[in-house]
Amino acid sequence: MPPSPAPQPRSSEPLARVQDRVLLHLRRSTVSLLEHVPANAAGAVLPAGEIPLQYRRTVGSGRPAPLVLDPARYRTDTATPQVPFRFPPANLCNPEGDPAQALRQLDRCPSPFDTVLTPTGLLASDRTGIRALLEAVRLVQGLRTHRLVLALPLGPGWLTRMGTHVLAALLAPVSVPKALVLDGEHSPVDSVEKLRALRCVLTELPGTAVLGATGLTALDALAHGAPFVSVDAAPRSEDPSPPAPPGVLHHRLLTYLAGPAATAHLQGLGRCCCEPCLQWGEERAHGRVGRPYAVLGQDGNAEAAHAHNLTVVSDLARKLTRGAVRGDRTKLWRRMCTDAVREHDWHRDAAGPALPSLDPSEELLFRAGHPAR
Numbered sequence: 001m002p003p004s005p006a007p008q009p010r011s012s013e014p015l016a017r018v019q020d021r022v023l024l025h026l027r028r029s030t031v032s033l034l035e036h037v038p039a040n041a042a043g044a045v046l047p048a049g050e051i052p053l054q055y056r057r058t059v060g061s062g063r064p065a066p067l068v069l070d071p072a073r074y075r076t077d078t079a080t081p082q083v084p085f086r087f088p089p090a091n092l093c094n095p096e097g098d099p100a101q102a103l104r105q106l107d108r109c110p111s112p113f114d115t116v117l118t119p120t121g122l123l124a125s126d127r128t129g130i131r132a133l134l135e136a137v138r139l140v141q142g143l144r145t146h147r148l149v150l151a152l153p154l155g156p157g158w159l160t161r162m163g164t165h166v167l168a169a170l171l172a173p174v175s176v177p178k179a180l181v182l183d184g185e186h187s188p189v190d191s192v193e194k195l196r197a198l199r200c201v202l203t204e205l206p207g208t209a210v211l212g213a214t215g216l217t218a219l220d221a222l223a224h225g226a227p228f229v230s231v232d233a234a235p236r237s238e239d240p241s242p243p244a245p246p247g248v249l250h251h252r253l254l255t256y257l258a259g260p261a262a263t264a265h266l267q268g269l270g271r272c273c274c275e276p277c278l279q280w281g282e283e284r285a286h287g288r289v290g291r292p293y294a295v296l297g298q299d300g301n302a303e304a305a306h307a308h309n310l311t312v313v314s315d316l317a318r319k320l321t322r323g324a325v326r327g328d329r330t331k332l333w334r335r336m337c338t339d340a341v342r343e344h345d346w347h348r349d350a351a352g353p354a355l356p357s358l359d360p361s362e363e364l365l366f367r368a369g370h371p372a373r
């Protein structure tokens with residue numbers, strides 16, 4: 001009998017394939033965005049279900065980019081102390097539906113995913129949520145994981161001084177890798193206080209990933225110790241109302257240009273030379289390199305803006321992580337943000353008083369450490 005083929009080598013480190021990467025976080029409603037994402041994207045977080053054709057072709061051997069499975073139960077279920085994880089119905093291997101057994105199955109079952117998130121329900125920031133988190137911690141304790149990551153989808157109210165202390169205390173004994181899910185609907189990082197709280201969690205719980213955030217929050221997390229991050233491809237709600245335009249991320253201003261005041265400046269910002277924008281220019285062969293920011297910001301260009309935004313975030317992440325160890329990364333990110341504040345000042349002077357003033361946001365000033373201007 002011929003020997004059975006050797007199993008594919010898998011690193012003993014569950015996060016080895018995703019380390020330092022900015023992944024594209026897709027929902028069922030945004031899977032089509034994969035077509036617009038450049039081939040050099042760092043990898044993807046996919047919802048449960050069919051793997052999109054583009055990825056199916058490369059699954060098996062030599063796939064270029066890592067895949068993470070997110071069952072995303074937090075979009076439909078709230079975690080309770082009795083049921084912190086929502087597994088699929090009991091199966092033949094686990095007829096009783098034992099949660100510890102179901103976790104082991106998730107970790108071991110053959111699948112194309114390098115990393116698998118636990119199917120955690122949304123964690124409310126109240127007694128029920130805390131008790132649900134305690135039960136989740138109890139179930140993963142002692143688990144020897146090959147690729148399972150404890151997903152922590154935070155509801156509103158966790159990113160406060162008190163919330164971060166509670167998280168740090170409850171999660172300190174957890175040895176499996178952890179990932180905060182900062183879903184735009186439930187826990188957007190949209191203020192200096194929340195940004196400060198997030199940095200505090202990353203300091204207290206080293207090795208915690210940050211998933212589903214905006215690109216700038218993801219970069220901030222990467223600069224403050226997150227082993228990997230994911231960016232919500234297009235933070236659309238699942239309901240059918242028309243999505244808000246995403247805004248166009250400018251790589252030197254480190255700002256999403258959205259809303260009438262910011263978009264008035266797109267014309268004066270010239271052209272972008274990120275990969276998809278270079279390709280746009282080549283296809284049109286007008287003799288000019290790249291794509292005007294004004295074109296990116298036009299109505300109906302939302303998918304192009306998302307692909308541009310993700311590429312810019314990925315480029316910035318490469319700059320941030322290339323050769324820089326953790327402490328240096330924090331300093332480098334602060335310097336990049338300080339430069340972005342100066343870029344705002346320079347651009348405002350160049351644009352003149354006819355345009356509405358383009359001021360750096362409070363969050364950018366915080367990231368830059370409030371530089372003298």
Ligand SMILES: [Zn+2]
Nearest residue numbers: 272274277308
């Ligand atoms: Zn671009």
